[in-house]
Amino acid sequence: MPLLIICNLSLYRFAESVIPYLVDYGFDGLDLDWEFPAWGRFRSKPEQKHNFTLTLQALRETFDNYTEKRVLPKYLLTTAVASTIPLILGCYEIPEMSKYVDFINLMTYDIHGFGKTTPFTGHNSPMYSGQSLLDKTIFYYYNMVNIDFIYELWVEHGMKKSQIRVGIPTYAHTFHLLSEKSHGLYSLATGYNTTLGDEISRALICKLLNDTSFKQVWDKDCAVPYAYSGTTWISYENKQSVYMKVKWILENKYGGIMTYSLNVDDYVGQQCGEKWPMHRNIFNAAKKYSPIQ
Numbered sequence: 098m099p100l101l102i103i104c105n106l107s108l109y110r111f112a113e114s115v116i117p118y119l120v121d122y123g124f125d126g127l128d129l130d131w132e133f134p135a136w137g138r139f140r141s142k143p144e145q146k147h148n149f150t151l152t153l154q155a156l157r158e159t160f161d162n163y164t165e166k167r168v169l170p171k172y173l174l175t176t177a178v179a180s181t182i183p184l185i186l187g188c189y190e191i192p193e194m195s196k197y198v199d200f201i202n203l204m205t206y207d208i209h210g211f212g213k214t215t216p217f218t219g220h221n222s223p224m225y226s227g228q229s230l231l232d233k234t235i236f237y238y239y240n241m242v243n244i245d246f247i248y249e250l251w252v253e254h255g256m257k258k259s260q261i262r263v264g265i266p267t268y269a270h271t272f273h274l275l276s277e278k279s280h281g282l283y284s285l286a287t288g289y290n291t292t293l294g295d296e297i298s299r300a301l302i303c304k305l306l307n308d309t310s311f312k313q314v315w316d317k318d319c320a321v322p323y324a325y326s327g328t329t330w331i332s333y334e335n336k337q338s339v340y341m342k343v344k345w346i347l348e349n350k351y352g353g354i355m356t357y358s359l360n361v362d363d364y365v366g367q368q369c370g371e372k373w374p375m376h377r378n379i380f381n382a383a384k385k386y387s388p389i390q
C-alpha cells in the first residue's frame with residue numbers, strides 16, 4: 098500500500114487529503130485495513146510498526162483539528178487488526194495506538210483455513226480452544242488459538258476493552274477432505290472445495306445446509322458448528338454460536354461487534370428464508386444480552 102513509503106510530511110498531507118472524501122460522501126470516519134505493518138515482505142523492516150503509529154497519529158490530529166475548526170461531528174478513526182499471536186506482538190505499538198484510534202476492529206476469523214502448512218480442517222472463528230492434545234501443543238504455538246485468548250492478549254498489551262470491537266464472520270471456509278471417512282475437526286484436507294471456493298457467503302451456506310446430505314455437528318468445546326457431506330467440509334456460524342459470542346462480548350464489556358461482512362450475509366433472503374439472517378441474529382442477541390434494556 099502507498100502508505101508504507103511516505104515520509105512524515107506526506108503523512109500529514111495524506112491525512113489532509115482524506116478530509117474531502119469524508120465531507121463529500123458524508124462518511125463518519127476512516128478505517129485503515131493494513132494487513133499488516135512490518136509483516137510479509139516488510140518483516141525485515143520493524144520500523145514500519147512505528148510508522149503505522151505515526152500514520153494513526155497524523156490522522157487523529159488532522160481529524161481532531163478539523164472537527165474543532167468546523168464544529169463537525171468528530172470523525173472516527175478505526176483500524177482492522179490481527180488476531181494471531183505473532184502478528185499482534187509483531188505489528189503494533191498497542192498502547193500508542195490506543196491513544197489515537199476510536200476503536201480497533203479485531204479480525205477474529207480466518208483463524209483456521211486450508212493452507213500448505215495447515216492441510217486439515219479447522220474452525221474459522223472458534224470461541225474457545227479445543228480439548229485435544231493438538232490444541233494444547235502445536236496449534237497453540239502455531240498461532241491458532243481461541244478468540245477468548247486473543248482479546249485478553251490485546252487488553253494485556255494495552256488496548257482498552259471499550260475500544261475493542263469483536264469481529265464475527267458471516268461467511269464460511271470450505272475444505273476438501275482427503276477421505277470422506279475422516280470428517281472431524283483437524284481431519285486431513287487436500288485443499289478447499291474448488292467448486293465453491295475457499296470462502297462462501299451465508300446464502301450459499303443456507304443452500305448447502307438445506308440439502309439433507311450435509312451433516313451438521315456442534316463442537317461444544319469450541320462453541321461453533323461445522324458441517325460435512327462427502328469430501329466437503331465447512332466451518333461456519335449458526336444462531337447458537339452467534340448468540341454465545343454476543344453474550345460473551347457483552348458480559349466481558351468489550352466495546353462492540355464488527356462483522357465481516359454485510360455483503361456476504363443473505364441480504365436477499367432467498368436461501369435462508371429471511372433477509373440478513375446473520376446480522377438479525379447478532380442484533381437480536383445484542384438486544385437479549387444487553388445490560389441496558
Ligand SMILES: *[C@@H]1O[C@H](CO)[C@@H](O)[C@H](O)[C@H]1NC(C)=O
Pocket residue numbers: 101102103104105139142144145148
Ligand atoms: C518509515 O517512515 C520513515 C519516515 O517517514 C521512512 O523514511 C521509512 O521509509 C518508513 N519505513 C518503511 C519500512 O516504510
Ligand SMILES: *[C@@H]1O[C@H](CO)[C@@H](O)[C@H](O)[C@H]1NC(C)=O
Pocket residue numbers: 109155158159162
Ligand atoms: C493542529 O492544530 C494545532 C494548533 O492550531 C497546530 O499546531 C497543529 O499543527 C495542527 N495539526 C495538524 C495535523 O493539523
Ligand SMILES: *[C@@H]1O[C@H](CO)[C@@H](O)[C@H](O)[C@H]1NC(C)=O
Pocket residue numbers: 273290291292293305326327328329
Ligand atoms: C464442492 O461441494 C459441493 C457440495 O457438497 C459438491 O457438490 C461438489 O462436488 C464439491 N466440489 C468438489 C470439487 O469436490
Ligand SMILES: *[C@@H]1O[C@H](CO)[C@@H](O)[C@H](O)[C@H]1NC(C)=O
Pocket residue numbers: 303304307367368369370371
Ligand atoms: C432453507 O431452510 C430455511 C429454514 O428452514 C428456509 O426458510 C429456506 O427457505 C430454505 N431455503 C431454500 C433455498 O430451500
